[in-house]
Amino acid sequence: MSKLEEFKEFQAKISRYSQAIALMHWDLETNAPNNAFEYRSKALGELMEALFRMSVSDQMGEFLDYFSKKENYDELSEIDQSMVRVNKKDFDKFKKLPPQLVRKLAETTSKAGYFWKKAREEDNFALFEPYLQEVASLEKEQAEALGYEKNRYDALLDLFEPGMKTETVKGTINYLKEHLLLFLKELLEKGKEPRYDFFEGDFDVNKQKELSLEALKFMKFDFDSGRMDMSAHPFTTKIGPKDVRITTRYNNKDLRYSLFSTMHEGGHALYELHIPEEFFETPLDEGASMAVHESQSRFWENIIGRGPHFWVFFSKKLKDIFPSFEGISNDELYKGVNIVKKDFIRTEADEVTYNFHIMLRFEIEEALINDRIKVDELPTVWNDKMKEYLGIVPTNDAVGVLQDVHWSNGQFGYFPSYMLGNLYSAQLFSKLKKDLKDYPSQIEKGDSTEVLNWMVENVHNYGKMYEPEELLKKVTGETLNPKYFVDYIKEKFSAIYGL
């Protein structure tokens, strides 16, 4: 075996451990009997520790030293060079984390997750507070260990969105506020809300599943390399190469919920499923970042699924499965899936209000990590910001500061990905429209081939080779530009609301 083959075999070994771990997690969320949790957690901890040890091992260090040397690096293919770069960045990062901190974080977030659930159920923030306190303090420690130039939050942000800076997020938020706060006000005050009563009622879950499968078929989801199940919270997992699974959730009172959850997760899945075989079992075999991933899910969910052309095609499928929609026009269906509402819950927010939910979370966690606010102030700060951005105040903490799982998990720095994903999707879409002038008529015929191929060629094909900014520039010719999103929103919703 050559040194490169040996290195790849070592990476494959690491990948195989993550495949087992991914399956163990997926199974817990979908199939595992209730009592399995305790020992499954121990088994997961065991394999995760083994995985972490290999990732930061001396053996890994030696491989990376060798292949980072100019004379060896220059010999590598472009893909292998990326692979070394990505691997080295992770190695250097995780090497900085003291093992005790890693263990402490795992233990604390496990406890915090339990108390978060309880606190949310009982609408009692005080129950969660001491654990969140602990998590936040460990997150600060982690940020210090990882290091940063300007802002402690940068260290955490980089874990989810490589290369992204707090300053850029702040600038982007200001731009969005400036252009969308007023637009939202105008829309709700002067616009005409479309009908959507036909989407509410009593919808058989098996038929909803059929409809979801039709949407996945349209997206060319390959059921030989994946599957769809049900879980409390929809998610996508790559179990391994050629095995990407999504879950969805059914709300029998509102048909839209499962359909768009499915298209969202389907978008994540398409990304993972089209990463080239050459990348399998290497660190490049995943999406470029959380936000680029989100750009794919939001593209299929919102830009395509909540777009006008899709409903020209899909309304027939809908009516075949649910005859109650007979007599509703394509245009009415299209508008009915695009209702804008000021509401408390992020995951159910429309395209216009969604980013405001993210902004407040980002502003709170950035201030918390930089010690400008304290954990016990969170409920008040949260409600104040909801009032400021959306003009409403949560009726209780369960639908306010306690609604998301992320902080209990220690995922400080994750939220901006959701907003950035929306912006990336609009920026990519603007380029796609220029490249595929004929795309509307193809989608209207139910043919997603060219649209999907464009995404594969421009995004999926690169896996994790490039950092998000590089990738965006490569595809669209420029770095993040929130104007595309603002233009997209204004044009789409002005028309729907008749402004």
Next chain:
Amino acid sequence: MSKLEEFKEFQAKISRYSQAIALMHWDLETNAPNNAFEYRSKALGELMEALFRMSVSDQMGEFLDYFSKKENYDELSEIDQSMVRVNKKDFDKFKKLPPQLVRKLAETTSKAGYFWKKAREEDNFALFEPYLQEVASLEKEQAEALGYEKNRYDALLDLFEPGMKTETVKGTINYLKEHLLLFLKELLEKGKEPRYDFFEGDFDVNKQKELSLEALKFMKFDFDSGRMDMSAHPFTTKIGPKDVRITTRYNNKDLRYSLFSTMHEGGHALYELHIPEEFFETPLDEGASMAVHESQSRFWENIIGRGPHFWVFFSKKLKDIFPSFEGISNDELYKGVNIVKKDFIRTEADEVTYNFHIMLRFEIEEALINDRIKVDELPTVWNDKMKEYLGIVPTNDAVGVLQDVHWSNGQFGYFPSYMLGNLYSAQLFSKLKKDLKDYPSQIEKGDSTEVLNWMVENVHNYGKMYEPEELLKKVTGETLNPKYFVDYIKEKFSAIYGL
């Protein structure tokens, strides 16, 4: 941590790797998309290698040396002493296997499995022959590496049935032949075959599932610690403590198939589910042997499920779900699930003919391992023996020598477990009847509590603490005695067939 705690932590680590492996296998048989197979196999190979390395590691050797020393061993509890003994036996055994042989066997059986499937589909033994040749020769090598006193086959038999000898199996077979061959002849010639037409027809799969779940409920299967799925071949897997899963298969033309498969696998599951918590994540957390396991599955499938008392209770459940059974008496139902037929397929054989299927397999594999017959003679020998024992000749090799997966897997030495399991179950049952005089009326009321508790207290509670012979003697006061089985069969079937 004390030395003992350290040892247990090391065993727990090994157990956690097997838990991951068990889940990965189960998932392949039940959920995994088609294309997952290739990379899943690699991931499985990776974890299995890691598991094997730990099992025969120097670290394991040191622990075992330490705790096997008289002064340390004597300090241990009875359970911990068993744990050391069982672990040491496995360690010594697997240490003897050259790593190249282990790898070669894994590779060869993987190929052989593929060609066995193909050969069976195409009814072409010649396709499978060269691979079976290779497997058989590696199995002989393995037997030589493991060592034996009298018969090379002993080394393989011991892998599945610790302590069992070829000589004992032969003696048992002679006893069964002597007492049952003639009985079978008489039964079929002079007996009156009961009606069973009502069990054949067209039975909705969802309703069959409902019926299977009713049977599991009767057995007190705990759905918080397990689940039931569908797979091509029914099986039971312990994913980990408090997570034991069974699968079943539906034949829409014959209701009996899924019901008794479910009760069979349910019996395996009950055994694993009732091993005490103290044994979790140690080598004692499994059944005593393959045959003792089979005694549990056959007990619930045949002795209870195909017994008269169960049908006093269960016929109402059956009629609630399938009203077509209205008017059929309990006795008719009981008899209809006990039809004796000379047929080619082992897995579908009745209680009287089943062991003859095993005898011929045992006789063939024992002769093969000892070089008394050759692989290319198998189809002829198979058919000759079928003619000798059951008086019928398979119409082709697909329903003859190619019907079972075991040889392609390298599981030489496994088949006797099925027969021994039947004998153990009858021997245990004979003791149970003495201890629980009232058991018929309890089962007739649908109450399995005391029967289950008896099995838990006498068998399940010990996990793998004792070798099969020790266990049997502890419970029934004697070692293997095939008379119990012969008496049980003669009594039951003489009555059913009116001899």
